[in-house]
Amino acid sequence: MSFQIMGTGKAHPQFSLTNDQLSTIVDTNDEWITSRSGIKTRFIATTETGLELTATASNQALANAGIAAADLDLIICATLQGDNVTPSLACMVQQEIGAHCPAFDLNAACTGFIYALDVAAAYLDSGRADKVLVVACEMMSKHLDWNHRSTCVLFGDGAGAVVLQKGDGLLARVLTAQSDTEQALLIPGFNNINPFSQLPHRPNVLSMSGRKVFKFAVGAMVKDVKKVLAQAGLTPAQVKMVIPHQANIRIIQSAAKLLGFTEEQTAIGIQHYGNTSSASIPLLLDDLWRQGKIQRGDIIVLSAFGGGFTTGACIIKL
Numbered sequence: 001m002s003f004q005i006m007g008t009g010k011a012h013p014q015f016s017l018t019n020d021q022l023s024t025i026v027d028t029n030d031e032w033i034t035s036r037s038g039i040k041t042r043f044i045a046t047t048e049t050g051l052e053l054t055a056t057a058s059n060q061a062l063a064n065a066g067i068a069a070a071d072l073d074l075i076i077c078a079t080l081q082g083d084n085v086t087p088s089l090a091c092m093v094q095q096e097i098g099a100h101c102p103a104f105d106l107n108a109a110c111t112g113f114i115y116a117l118d119v120a121a122a123y124l125d126s127g128r129a130d131k132v133l134v135v136a137c138e139m140m141s142k143h144l145d146w147n148h149r150s151t152c153v154l155f156g157d158g159a160g161a162v163v164l165q166k167g168d169g170l171l172a173r174v175l176t177a178q179s180d181t182e183q184a185l186l187i188p189g190f191n192n193i194n195p196f197s198q199l200p201h202r203p204n205v206l207s208m209s210g211r212k213v214f215k216f217a218v219g220a221m222v223k224d225v226k227k228v229l230a231q232a233g234l235t236p237a238q239v240k241m242v243i244p245h246q247a248n249i250r251i252i253q254s255a256a257k258l259l260g261f262t263e264e265q266t267a268i269g270i271q272h273y274g275n276t277s278s279a280s281i282p283l284l285l286d287d288l289w290r291q292g293k294i295q296r297g298d299i300i301v302l303s304a305f306g307g308g309f310t311t312g313a314c315i316i317k318l
């Protein structure tokens with residue numbers, strides 16, 4: 001059973017920030033950013049809210065699927081944090097698009113979209129839903145220290161969505177979680193303003209041990225994708241496209257090479273979007289779908305890793 005993807009959608013802010021523009025804010029340059037990460041530009045919110053991007057991506061996916069928001073049975077929004085802690089982004093977008101179904105946010109960091117697909121599959125399999133909207137939205141620009149060159153150059157804002165219905169398109173999946181005890185990838189909760197607290201104040205901006213995350217990411221992607229290929233009884237040659245989480249072009253290329261995927265099979269959009277966390281896979285999925293690079297009947301592999309640490313991969317027949 002599980003699901004079939006009925007339609008896809010995406011949204012990003014208007015403003016595209018170049019590496020050269022970044023070099024006027026922090027001590028960096030286009031050559032360093034391009035060679036270390038593959039990123040040339042990223043979209044950064046100026047006037048847009050997370051809700052606006054989420055609603056635009058969701059409405060596009062609904063139009064592409066040919067169904068009305070009122071027909072949805074569930075909305076799952078993958079996000080590190082919506083515009084508010086409460087109401088959730090999922091509840092806000094439910095009203096914005098005119099849906100009436102249950103709605104909740106899910107945080108599995110950059111793996112959030114794959115975790116959300118898995119939850120959606122469970123609802124569809126159990127018969128508790130017929131049509132599910134899974135939308136991922138990340139406003140990474142609000143989590144960054146814009147004085148910190150080793151992190152602020154890497155991320156961007158965006159949203160991507162899919163509408164799912166019952167079907168037999170989910171061929172295999174794997175999810176993992178392991179505690180990042182050394183806090184190699186961290187965004188602390190809130191500035192501590194409780195007057196009784198004796199805990200230290202921690203600014204709530206992203207910090208990362210890039211090399212540790214890099215090493216973890218390549219190993220995790222290779223392991224997860226090998227597992228789902230084995231579960232589905234498929235070889236890399238039978239896969240039309242692998243759509244990896246877009247964190248660093250060198251992570252993607254190393255993992256793809258170790259797995260035996262060709263350049264043509266490996267989807268890359270990091271040059272335009274930067275790392276948009278859980279939104280990176282559905283953003284690219286929508287681009288590839290609308291460009292006709294993937295079509296109904298094709299087999300695709302999704303693979304992600306992120307804070308937690310979380311990882312996940314799945315194989316979908318479109």
Ligand SMILES: CC(C)(COP(=O)(O)OP(=O)(O)OC[C@H]1O[C@@H](n2cnc3c(N)ncnc32)[C@H](O)[C@@H]1OP(=O)(O)O)[C@@H](O)C(=O)NCCC(=O)NCCS
Pocket residue numbers: 027028029032033036037110149150151153185208209210211213214217247248251275305306307
């Ligand atoms: C972050 C990352 C691009 C850094 O690349 P790296 O090759 O490991 O580079 P390092 O962190 O070792 O830094 C090398 C040097 O560049 C400098 N540097 C860091 N950011 C810079 C920037 N934006 N511009 C210029 N120089 C920079 C560092 O200060 C360091 O200088 P030093 O050698 O004099 O100390 C890379 O490690 C990475 O992508 N890791 C994975 C991150 C990831 O996937 N995060 C998301 C998880 S979902």
